[in-house]
Amino acid sequence: MNAADTNRVLHRLFLTLFFRGRSSRGLKKQTPVVSIATKLRVILILYAALGLSVAVLWRQSIFVLSSYLHALTFMFVGMSIATSAGEMLFNDEEADILLHRPVPERALLWTKVSVLLRVSLWLAVAFNLTGFVVGTISPQGSVWFPVAHAASTSLEALFCAGMTVLAYELCLRWLGRERLEGLLTTVQVILSVSIVLGSQILPRLMSNLTQMHLDLHGWLLYVLPPAWFAGFDDAWAGTHTTLSLALAAVSVVATGVVMWLAFGVLADDYGTGLQLMNEAAPRPRSLAGRARLAGGRTLDKLVALPPLSWWLRDPVERASFLLSLAYLTRDRDCKLRVYPGLAPYLIAPAGIFLHRGGVDVTYFLAFAGSFLAQGTMLLLHMLRVSQDWAATDVFRLAPIAGPAPLCNGARKATLVLFAVPLAVVAAVAVWLDHGDPGRLVLLLPGVIAMPVISWIPCRKGLAVPLSSPPTGGPRAARSGLSYMGIMLGTLVLVFASVMVWQAGWLGWFLAVELVVAVILVMLMRWQAQAARWPVID
């Protein structure tokens, strides 16, 4: 078998794995197999549909139009690559499947990179289809726009794929195998969160822009990669200013450097990396490490101390709390699902930093409060899903009357890990940037709503941590619908709280909300305690 045949087989394999996902564990056994061509068609149509949103920028300059397109391309393509790359580049089961077969390790890397690049280009082109048309025929458009934008979008796709591969290769080069697995997950999470944040902040910054006069926080705009690629379009098909030429140069140089490092200089480390993934025997712990283990984990100690020991008196609740935190901080699948999903909720505190005064901050504060509630519920939903769902049979085997204490432990873990830190970050953001602590009261409607909303999935015992397989179907659709309902409800709460604050009645509003919240929490708590184990479907 020649090298070309091997590459073709591997290419087909990794393309299939990219579109079908890492593993089908937990899927319903009757799930029909969907061809990757069908999946690809659906994904491309979805991306093309999302790209229709660019039509609202009909009257904007080439730079603004391009910045929007590149920011969202960066998010969608970057997210897609970052979430798949870890499993694709360093799948720890791959050694048992492929490394004992006659496949050169370098061929493995190149076919994976080729698939990543090809898919990112397909997705990028699909999303930008409408943009090509708008940039050509809009009032400030240019006939050169499609050519310029095609080139800059290709560069951006190469940049995304190259950055992702480079991040993994650097981890391999600088760190040994001992922390490789955990670190790869962390890199993947940081990449995903950065991509979501980077692409979300840019359009918000741009809401203040009408032309190329970037006097407001311009420096921040220029360090974001989408602005470089927008500069490329503007240099070719827009204003041709020195600034856009400089940004275009940065885009080309940065992409070149990333590609050179990722696919040239560091490519030889890949084979070593795959080998390292398989050297499973742990290094003996240091004396300090053994002493730490003997003394117990920090978290165990914290839970044994007030106020957590008072809050977690029920041993089952405490066990569920620790289990939830362990998965949220250690488990690769859990972290990759949860943190990128929660990233958009960091927009509100970031927005407080990025806007100075005015009604925007008022709304950002109110939204930050509502995000506390929404995020807590979303986190509970995500925490319920795990590849290890079958292991939760142990809960049903244990002498526990119903799932209430397990749900409550998970609920408290989400409050400790997500809601409290986010509330603190939002408060600090206001304190540092505006010095008007009085506005912090706008967080309170969300803070009061938070326990109510976090009890909703618990009331029927549906928030048992790690108990559901990662599957779609009716249950996921129901969760999605209830989450949409919560989003709408909190949106109403945001606008109502800002209106009553402006009218000077916020105190009365909070008092009424508090009373309603207490009643609802008591009712749901009672309902949760009466709930029995849900039937396994």
Next chain:
Amino acid sequence: MGSQSDPVIVLDRLTKRFGSQVAVDALSFSVPSGQIVGFLGPNGAGKTTTLRMLTGILQPTTGTARVCGLDLQSDALESKRRIGFVPESGAVFESLTGLEYLEMVAALYGIPAKAARERIEQFIAFFDLSFDTLVSKLLGAYSKGMRRKVVITAALLHNPAVVLFDEPLDGLDANAAVGFKTLIQTLAREGKTILYSSHILDVVERVCDRVIIIDKGRLLLDGAPEELVATHQAGTLENLFTQLTGGAELQRRAEDFAKTFLP
């Protein structure tokens, strides 16, 4: 294929260290063509690490290994073409159907599509697998036994000269296990060399021409099972194994534990 006495697998002072921990310690042995060798040892003895070095998944720290006269490091691809490996993990790409997976594996060994399909159908018939299931369901939805059958098929599809089994019976039902034992005996009669790692000692005793017992990465014993049992007056291979690897002490501790905690 060489004669019965030509060594097909040769390990020469093969060593693997993970940091300061020695997993395999200067292990040397050779296996001639057509022999079924039971590769035994307690948990953590270094069996799986040795098999993973023999398949090229792991690089040895020092020492060499040769398969069919080919050095595993300098002739990596050629030696891999001659090896079939059933890993203990039973790992497969769960997002592929069984047929997609087997066809992918066949293609990696350069087996033409038509020939591959014919071979796959022969294995399907042998293992009593449903072709519809193989075509229509992802491997992630297979039972453990079905998945194991697919992994064994994937190891034998390219008709390798050397087959390495790491706990191959895990997940197979009694009938499939009987069929599998007959299969490996037939393979050996046709000249295949088989290294068989397992904890099920009575199967090893019945199937293998020879056993190699290792502990802490070192060779403890090497010979025909009946000769070793007779020489050590152990009665059975299981008794011999427990004598050599500290199993008797474990048995005494288990009895003490049961008396103390489960009166």
